[in-house]
Amino acid sequence: MTTRILPAVGDADAVRSITTLLGQLPDVEPLAPVVDSTQLVDTLARLAAESVGELPEVVVVHERIGPVPALELIREVSVRFPAVGVILVTADAGPGLFSAAMDSGARGLVALPLSYDELASRVQAVAQWSAGVRRHLGHGGDVFTGAGGTVVTVSGAKGGVGATVTAVQLALAAQASGHSTALVDLDLQTGDIASYLDVQFRRSVVDLATITDITPRVLADAVFQHDTGVSLLLAPAEGERGEEVTDRAARHLVTALRSRYEVVVIDCGAQLGGAGATAVEMADRALLVTTPDVVAVRGAKRVVRMWDRLQIRKAEETTVVVNRHTRGTEIQPPLVQKITGTGIAATAIPAAYKELQAAVDAGRLHELDHKGTVKQALWALAGELGLVRAPEGHRAGGRLRGDRAPGGFRRRREGGG
The missing domain is CATH 3.40.50.2300 (Response regulator)
Structure with a gap:
């Protein structure tokens, strides 16, 4: 042979x-x-x-x-x-x-x-x-040999801007479209995707932190299969244990997830740690969620500059999503783009918290009304990002500024680590 x-x-x-x-x-x-x-x-x-x-x-x-x-x-x-x-x-x-x-x-x-x-x-x-x-x-072994899925990270310009809601709905939209989808909570100290989706599960991302060979079977033991079909990898119930998830562990984890799922959505929260930074660096698309107010936009600008200084990600490789948008606000998406120097999502998420409140309080974010403006906007954003299978010729918006082709390595800038 x-x-x-x-x-x-x-x-x-x-x-x-x-x-x-x-x-x-x-x-x-x-x-x-x-x-x-x-x-x-x-x-x-x-x-x-x-x-x-x-x-x-x-x-x-x-x-x-x-x-x-x-x-x-x-x-x-x-x-x-x-x-x-x-x-x-x-x-x-x-x-x-x-x-x-x-x-x-x-x-x-x-x-x-x-x-x-x-x-x-x-x-x-x-x-x-x-x-x-x-x-x-050839005899049906449990080994995955796919070309690799698309990894999307969702970070917040500051706490409370809606990054988790955005991450959850993007994952739900991808799964509903027929993609195998994982939703990962890397907001290791304060993440609570489990509460948003009414989940009680003892396993968490920490259980994979010390495993260097994350096989499909090991990964399957750590995830929770939600009723919607989305695979959940949750943050630890004890926030202090988040320190066990090092940047090296995060790199192994993202690699394993990319090899197993067509779409991986990672909620990185608003506090940058080693694990979150690694995920943002490895992502095919990195979203930064902000609200259209001075404090949040300044926070977005600080995050973008920090990512650039630490050589995690360049501004032009980041896409800002404007949440709680209204036509009457003084700060509009083009101004946010100008201030941050990033790409900007064409889809802005409207300010309609009343649509969310009941679902959030009940921990049933997956049961948002399909006719609600917030859900429609977030699922449109998923289409804009290419996370849903749109009809031929109807893909929304094409590729965003700052997108990278999925499944490949990004070349580090000269002098980078």
Whole structure:
């Protein structure tokens, strides 16, 4: 059987040496090399969309691949494409890196300078492992190989601007449209999506904080399946436990969710922590909810500047949603866009709290009146974001300013971490 190998190497000299040596291996078909992490994930996603059988058996990742660090890239590939075996090529073949590479999901490590015998032995072992996984998949194994879903984060310019209501309704709209949808509460200290949806469930996002290999089955044990069909991953009942969800844990979590659901909506609240910052950085679309008043808009401006300073997200990659909008208010969406320097959602959410009050007080936000202006606006926003399946030719508004194509890595700015 021929083993297909996809090299992921950013250095031109290393590309030549690796591809030359791979070409000498017996029963091996080297594929055209990819030069960075974005191209690797996009290539694998395109092949996986056709079938598992189209994926290469082996991916060889050079230690100097970028912009995403090699170990993070390996973890992403191993979670999203578990039928692919990854080999790390590195000058540091010590036990520390070997252990870290295995923890990230690599199936082997080969030291530089490359040795024909070592590379051949490792490729053969990983190819056999990959073939075994594919046989398992052929018998209905619980492994997901999708190209990756769309991740949307919803943050508040300050507390009380309506970020949670927005996140809940976006998730409900996506699920009602036929997308498999997860709603995640990363407002770790004060988040209360459970109360909005009348849910009592002991498991929370904290239960996944120390798990580095979040398999579909592990994830399924931690989520609550709501009556609407939305999968809920809740904030901890004890707010102090939110500190257990580190930025590293959040990265593993978002990666696992993206690989399992078509749409992932994350409520990040109004307080920036490491987990929320990671989610915003990884998101395909980052929404910032504000109300049309001076205090909230100033808060939105501060958040946007902070995200930029911390290299979490650029202003032009952020979309502001104006909530509780009225025609008579002095601050209108174009002014908010000018002040914040962000994109602005074409759909503004009207000020009609009386429509929400009964549902919020009863914890039945999923039972909002379909004819209400607030629900109609929020579901229109979901359509604008591409989270619902609109009739052909009727997609609202196209792509927003600041949108990124779903399922890929964003290139970090020069000098970024």
